[in-house]
Amino acid sequence: MIFDPNVILKHLPEIISGTGVTLALWIAGMLLGILIGFVVATLRRYGGRLLDVPLGLAVEVLRGTPFLIQIFLVYYGGPFIGISLDPIPCGLLGLSIYAAAYYSEIFRAGYASVPHGHVEAGECLGLTRFQIIRRILLPEMALIVLPPSVNLAVILLKESAVLSIITVPELTTTVSAIGSQEYAFLEAIFLLAIIYWVIVEAAARLGRLAETRLSTFRFAAS
């Protein structure tokens, strides 16, 4: 095996576009997951048992089954119930729902971590429920939910590689295709591993930086 850098240079545009698809799917999936997860956690907290029980069950199912099975169900099962999705939208849908299940649990723990007295104090002052969430619960839980959220973000980035199995043109798909095309599969997979490693390390560092920033801010405020 002789590692030929020219092969990489020749396919650089494809590698960059694959990286772009991975990053775009990751960030979009994460943001949608955070949004849906927050709504789910809030509905479970304030919606009564009628919402809490079914949503809790859905979260349990999503957290107890492999991502790959969920993706297969949407991608191959979808057309049978009239939802035919191309690989990219299907991947985004799958990733967002998967992320939402885990983020909702993070937000649920976040809600539970805020002392009840603070909420009662807000009620006594006549704040509406929305104001209590926005002014008391969200700022207070921010520091609690940040570390697990960063952790989950890294997990999601790695899970997005699974989307290559349903032929989403992301990083894993692109680089392994180059590998087979150039008869240099092993080198390609090495390159792939290194690209992921770099992105994951960068994301983890960014997360740690955000944690330090946020904690000093909190310290100054209190």
Next chain:
Amino acid sequence: MSFKLFSLLVQASVWTIGISAISIGLGFLIALGLSAALLSGKALYRRPAEFFISFFRGVPLLVQLLLIYNLLPFIGLNVPSIVAAIVGMSLCTAAYQAENLRGGFESVPKGLIEAADMVGFSPRQVFLRIKVPIALRLTFPALVNEAIMILKSSSLVSVVGIVEITRMAQDLASSTYMPIEIFSSAALIYLVICWAVALAGRYGERSLPGAAK
């Protein structure tokens, strides 16, 4: 969906459970070595262990499996794909378990170690009778979590051609044109296995010595 199809999926779950169990076990042994290296205080041991952990936690399991599956034959080891799958999963879980164990060893209360020193325990006895039992007790919940993660991740070994639940479901779905029924059943089987492990974990936690009463 017929009972026969469902029973095929259940039979395939033996592979899922077997591969996961072996990987967790092997991973635990590797993790013991890694955590010892991390805590040795010598850069010579610590650095390679940190490098290993960073790599296996930073690269998707799917990519690791593809790497090992193609690397082993390249370095002259023509092993069946099941071995590649187990090696890949063990190395991956070892990296996660090593971090857990390190945390466990670090949170053994100092006072207990000092007390053991005072009553004349040798360093070896301190390690075997104080540090190891307490660290294992502390990291047990994390181990159960990791086992559940590995059970779910084991669906990825389907890409190297091992007919466990996911691969069986794929094959059945393409031959019967009933993907919804088949993949839902597969999901249900995973769910039952994960719940069983979680339940066993909770039971184990209560019955281990030193459980919170």
